Amino acid sequence: MMPELGQVALILGLLLAVVLAVVPLLGAQLNQPALMAVARPASYGMFVFVAISYAMLTHAFMVQDFSVAYVAQNSNLELPWYYRFSAVWGGHEGSLLLWVLILCVWTLALAALSRSLPDRFMARALSVMGMIAIGFISFTFFTSNPFERHVPPLADGNDLNPLLQDFGLIVHPPMLYMGYVGFAVAFAFAVAALLDGRVDQQWVRWSRPWTNVAWGFLTLGIALGSWWAYYELGWGGWWFWDPVENASFLPWLVGAALIHSQAVTEKRGTFKAWTLLLAIAAFSLSLLGTFLVRSGVLTSVHAFASDPERGTFILVFLAIIAGGALTLYAIRAPRLEPSPPTRLFSRESLLLANNILLAVACAMVLIGTLYPLVADAFDLGKVSVGPPYFGLMFTVLMAPLVVLIPFGPMTRWSGDDVGTVFASLRTALLLAVIGGAVWWIVRSGLTLKAALGITAALWVAFGTFAFLRRRWQLRQPGRPYFTAEMVGMSLAHLGVAVFVIGVMFAETLNVERDVRMAPGDSAEVAGYTIKFTELRHHEGPNFVADEGVFEVWYNGKLSSEQHPQKRQYLRGQVMTEAAIDAGFFADFYIAMGEPLDNGQAWAVRLYYKPYIRWVWLGALMMMLGGFIAACERRLREPVKRSAEAPAPVTEPALPALPERA
Amino acid sequence: MNPLRKRRLILILVLLLGVGSATALALAALNENVNHFYSPTEIAAGKAPSGRTMRLGGVVLEDSTKRDPSSLKVDFVVTDRFKNVAVQYDGILPDLFKEGQSVIANGSLNADGVFIAQEVLAKHDENYMPKEVAEAIAAAQQEKARVREMAQ
Numbered sequence: 001m002m003p004e005l006g007q008v009a010l011i012l013g014l015l016l017a018v019v020l021a022v023v024p025l026l027g028a029q030l031n032q033p034a035l036m037a038v039a040r041p042a043s044y045g046m047f048v049f050v051a052i053s054y055a056m057l058t059h060a061f062m063v064q065d066f067s068v069a070y071v072a073q074n075s076n077l078e079l080p081w082y083y084r085f086s087a088v089w090g091g092h093e094g095s096l097l098l099w100v101l102i103l104c105v106w107t108l109a110l111a112a113l114s115r116s117l118p119d120r121f122m123a124r125a126l127s128v129m130g131m132i133a134i135g136f137i138s139f140t141f142f143t144s145n146p147f148e149r150h151v152p153p154l155a156d157g158n159d160l161n162p163l164l165q166d167f168g169l170i171v172h173p174p175m176l177y178m179g180y181v182g183f184a185v186a187f188a189f190a191v192a193a194l195l196d197g198r199v200d201q202q203w204v205r206w207s208r209p210w211t212n213v214a215w216g217f218l219t220l221g222i223a224l225g226s227w228w229a230y231y232e233l234g235w236g237g238w239w240f241w242d243p244v245e246n247a248s249f250l251p252w253l254v255g256a257a258l259i260h261s262q263a264v265t266e267k268r269g270t271f272k273a274w275t276l277l278l279a280i281a282a283f284s285l286s287l288l289g290t291f292l293v294r295s296g297v298l299t300s301v302h303a304f305a306s307d308p309e310r311g312t313f314i315l316v317f318l319a320i321i322a323g324g325a326l327t328l329y330a331i332r333a334p335r336l337e338p339s340p341p342t343r344l345f346s347r348e349s350l351l352l353a354n355n356i357l358l359a360v361a362c363a364m365v366l367i368g369t370l371y372p373l374v375a376d377a378f379d380l381g382k383v384s385v386g387p388p389y390f391g392l393m394f395t396v397l398m399a400p401l402v403v404l405i406p407f408g409p410m411t412r413w414s415g416d417d418v419g420t421v422f423a424s425l426r427t428a429l430l431l432a433v434i435g436g437a438v439w440w441i442v443r444s445g446l447t448l449k450a451a452l453g454i455t456a457a458l459w460v461a462f463g464t465f466a467f468l469r470r471r472w473q474l475r476q477p478g479r480p481y482f483t484a485e486m487v488g489m490s491l492a493h494l495g496v497a498v499f500v501i502g503v504m505f506a507e508t509l510n511v512e513r514d515v516r517m518a519p520g521d522s523a524e525v526a527g528y529t530i531k532f533t534e535l536r537h538h539e540g541p542n543f544v545a546d547e548g549v550f551e552v553w554y555n556g557k558l559s560s561e562q563h564p565q566k567r568q569y570l571r572g573q574v575m576t577e578a579a580i581d582a583g584f585f586a587d588f589y590i591a592m593g594e595p596l597d598n599g600q601a602w603a604v605r606l607y608y609k610p611y612i613r614w615v616w617l618g619a620l621m622m623m624l625g626g627f628i629a630a631c632e633r634r635l636r637e638p639v640k641r642s643a644e645a646p647a648p649v650t651e652p653a654l655p656a657l658p659e660r661a
Numbered sequence: 662m663n664p665l666r667k668r669r670l671i672l673i674l675v676l677l678l679g680v681g682s683a684t685a686l687a688l689a690a691l692n693e694n695v696n697h698f699y700s701p702t703e704i705a706a707g708k709a710p711s712g713r714t715m716r717l718g719g720v721v722l723e724d725s726t727k728r729d730p731s732s733l734k735v736d737f738v739v740t741d742r743f744k745n746v747a748v749q750y751d752g753i754l755p756d757l758f759k760e761g762q763s764v765i766a767n768g769s770l771n772a773d774g775v776f777i778a779q780e781v782l783a784k785h786d787e788n789y790m791p792k793e794v795a796e797a798i799a800a801a802q803q804e805k806a807r808v809r810e811m812a813q
Binding site for chain 2: 341344356360364368371375381382384386387392396397514515516574575576593594596603605
């Protein structure tokens with residue numbers, strides 16, 4: 001009974017999505033306020049019914065209703081309740097329902113938090129959200145219905161994939177989807193602005209906080225995925241350039257470009273067409289990512305059962321959404337007035353460089369990800385693109401981007417003097433070079449490339465501090481010293497620095513050793529002494545395991561005792577559970593490989609991973625930066641409804657730089 | 662030339678140069694790092710170049726896994742049920758590595774025709790066979806049938 005209730009609720013959600021997609025848009029076109037006013041209640045209603053539907057599926061997992069095929073596939077009687085809760089999104093059908101729910105959460109937020117915006121604009125934006133909801137709810141309902149019954153009901157279910165029985169997986173997909181789907185808001189704003197036919201700075205100002213928040217969530221989702229892969233897959237790597245990882249990285253790159261181009265459009269009125277295009281691209285790439293993951297066209301670790309029907313559905317939907325938006329763009333964008341000219345050395349030019357580099361990087365990742373598909377289609381053989389391709393291309397494109405970061409905030413809009421900007425960053429450069437050199441000398445084994453990378457990261461950090469110091473010096477009474485926007489930006493840029501340092505160390509100084517160890521043996525790796533003291537049996541709620549007891553000694557002191565496991569789940573799957581002696585400056589990673597000599601000895605992975613935590617710390621700082629920047633008060637101020645030219649932005653522009661003493 | 666035009670010209674030239682060099686670099690990097698997939702039948706037919714990184718896919722032949730008692734060296738045979746390729750690997754095999762199950766190895770052929778694997782991948786689903794492996798095995802079956810016909 002309850003699952004049918006969920007199904008009915010989903011259908012009602014779909015019907016409300018249709019209402020939301022059609023009625024307010026019609027109202028906006030015909031200028032009928034009564035029809036436009038349908039937008040908000042329809043959004044609330046859609047959310048309520050989809051939430052009921054989602055709650056019903058969760059309920060089916062909680063009460064172990066194995067008459068529902070999806071529950072039977074992804075749960076069993078021994079599964080602890082918290083994994084049953086997260087098992088709702090542990091498979092294809094349920095994770096789509098989660099996607100739909102999150103889309104409804106964003107729509108709800110948009111409807112509730114944007115009362116200050118013109119009704120007609122909101123009606124159009126919410127209508128676009130409704131159209132996207134139609135696509136995804138019908139995709140769920142017609143191709144991947146999670147409420148389908150299994151007749152006859154099963155006594156016990158299969159199991160949730162053991163890889164997914166983990167805290168990282170409880171949080172990774174929801175955060176990732178928050179990011180993916182969040183770009184739908186920027187997309188809806190862009191389409192509404194195009195429909196409005198009046199592409200001005202206003203829509204950008206309204207959409208900026210939404211883009212920042214979505215990007216922040218996407219950053220968090222990707223970082224959690226990377227962290228999860230690191231400790232759960234048992235390979236000790238943090239990024240594999242796997243097609244599915246790339247699929248989430250593409251919208252991230254475009255999203256980063258969008259954040260910067262939106263800032264330019266909002267403040268200076270330039271880059272308008274480009275910003276619109278990026279907003280369309282960010283969400284289209286989110287859809288493309290969904291297609292790549294769900295269709296199974298690419299071989300990847302994320303093995304959702306492949307089903308050509310599903311792939312076709314998303315591809316058609318992608319074609320409609322992206323194609324429709326781009327057509328609209330082609331019709332309306334030429335009407336935009338040309339941008340005012342700026343001097344070559346200006347903040348606009350630097351942000352243009354930022355956008356070009358990020359967009360090209362995105363194109364490179366896209367080419368590498370899709371190349372196997374293209375090669376297969378043109379009979380060029382079955383190929384895969386190796387990580388060195390991505391590593392090389394990415395380094396080449398990101399190095400100039402990182403080097404340019406400190407110049408951006410220091411350079412004034414519409415033109416500045418190169419010499420003055422350089423002079424204000426001289427100290428930062430000097431400190432970065434000294435710091436890089438010292439680090440290179442102190443830590444033996446760093447390659448020249450890594451030392452240069454660390455210098456670049458320090459340059460970003462000191463350059464950001466130089467900017468903050470300059471703002472402090474130029475503070476004026478009665479105005480905030482630092483706006484939320486500046487703090488967010490600085491934090492995100494510092495995050496880039498921390499991330500780069502982490503990557504440089506983790507990639508050049510890591511030591512990976514696979515050794516054969518029996519209880520009583522010890523091994524030395526990178527200054528650590530590892531003692532294998534005992535091999536014992538361990539029983540979990542739904543698995544049994546061989547557990548090793550390892551002492552990690554460093555500098556003659558016992559650092560920790562680790563218990564890596566080799567688990568055998570009751571349903572037959574075998575899984576490696578790594579144990580990590582985690583530290584701010586280095587991790588020591590132990591994983592049980594395979595038993596040798598009938599279990600007398602084990603093949604053990606011993607990995608030394610310096611600064612690996614900095615990779616995720618940097619990502620978290622970027623995320624926080626996105627969230628803080630979204631709190632900028634200026635962006636939430638109600639818009640003056642002078643339909644003509646928008647009021648010039650009264651941003652606290654950097655005052656003229658005083659001559660250096 | 663007026664300054665606006667001149668600036669635009671410079672911008673366009675810089676853009677062209679950038680796009681051109683990025684494309685060239687991307688093509689070169691792709692060319693270097695594209696790994697082709699070969700089945701044991703294709704390798705036996707001499708289609709795979711030796712020394713180049715490639716992927717080998719097939720099924721682990723039953724009773725072919727031999728472990729060196731004192732190290733992590735392991736030998737096994739990958740088959741598409743028509744031809745076999747000997748594989749050498751030094752390291753830890755994945756959890757789902759099992760004889761009779763499909764596997765993909767990254768590595769290269771040495772001069773003796775032995776595949777030296779740098780990485781061995783097994784899928785996290787026992788019922789799932791990578792698309793490439795399934796197709797390669799189907800192709801090998803056809804080849805086998807063709808060879809038999811010719812022999813008769």
